[in-house]
Amino acid sequence: MSDFTTRTRVCFTCGASWRSHEEKQTDVRMAVDLVAGALEDKFDIAVVVTADSDLRPAVENVRSTSGKRLLVIAPPGRFSRARDLRHNIAITRGRIYAHLLPQKVTVEGQVVATRPPQYDPP
Numbered sequence: 001m002s003d004f005t006t007r008t009r010v011c012f013t014c015g016a017s018w019r020s021h022e023e024k025q026t027d028v029r030m031a032v033d034l035v036a037g038a039l040e041d042k043f044d045i046a047v048v049v050t051a052d053s054d055l056r057p058a059v060e061n062v063r064s065t066s067g068k069r070l071l072v073i074a075p076p077g078r079f080s081r082a083r084d085l086r087h088n089i090a091i092t093r094g095r096i097y098a099h100l101l102p103q104k105v106t107v108e109g110q111v112v113a114t115r116p117p118q119y120d121p122p
Helices: 026-039 051-064 078-084 093-098
Strands: 003-010 017-026 045-049 069-076 104-107 111-116
Touching: 026 045, 026 051, 045 051, 051 069
Parallel strands: 045 069
Antiparallel strands: 003 017, 104 111
16 A cells, blocks of 8 residues: 655746645555565565665565565666666566467457457557
8 A cells, every 4th residue: 555645846947836646655665565574484486576776675685684586677667777676677568568468368268358459569
């Protein structure tokens, strides 16, 4: 669960203002859950999709003290920002297209799911 705060922002050029929402404490929650999960033996392998370097202490702790396997996957376009986390994989357009579900998923001859057209490969 994420907490959001509302903040008023102002354009430095024209002076216009607007309200925006910022996510708070998500990285702290993820770090606590990751370390606690390792300590409580709740996983053998953890997969974390992030480029947030605030998670570095938790990632390093789990990797160095728990004996658990931890994979860090960089989101699309965030490869360079994830370097501090010693990520294992970067999500790229090619990887996304290579792992798409088929256009129609059938079970016993019945279509149970369809891929939205905007997810079709180019």
